[in-house]
Amino acid sequence: MFRAALAGRAGSMRAAAALIAFILWHPAQVWLGLPMAQDLFLDGRFLIIAAALGATCTGLYRLTGSIWPAVLLHWLVVLAWKGLTSPV
Numbered sequence: 547m548f549r550a551a552l553a554g555r556a557g558s559m560r561a562a563a564a565l566i567a568f569i570l571w572h573p574a575q576v577w578l579g580l581p582m583a584q585d586l587f588l589d590g591r592f593l594i595i596a597a598a599l600g601a602t603c604t605g606l607y608r609l610t611g612s613i614w615p616a617v618l619l620h621w622l623v624v625l626a627w628k629g630l631t632s633p634v
Contacts, residue, residue: 561604568600569593599623 572587586592603616 556608561601561608564604565597565600569597572596 572583572593576584576587580587599620603620606619607613607616
């Protein structure tokens with residue numbers, strides 16, 4: 547949604563708006579029913595990492611012209627993060 551619908555394939559203002567929406571979506575999830583993520587999704591360090599991932603995904607989408615490489619990258623990062631931080 548953030549890459550294809552908001553950022554589009556050109557325009558730095560669109561990319562910036564999509565990145566801001568992507569970053570703000572994470573804290574919004576806490577208030578929309580994901581309270582167990584509060585400590586993480588409200589942490590500034592996490593939001594900086596989310597910004598880097600969002601910018602990378604937008605660049606990947608624009609480079610390839612396909613949303614799927616960005617989706618794959620995002621999910622690989624999420625799976626790695628959950629795999630490394632979830633208790634066994």
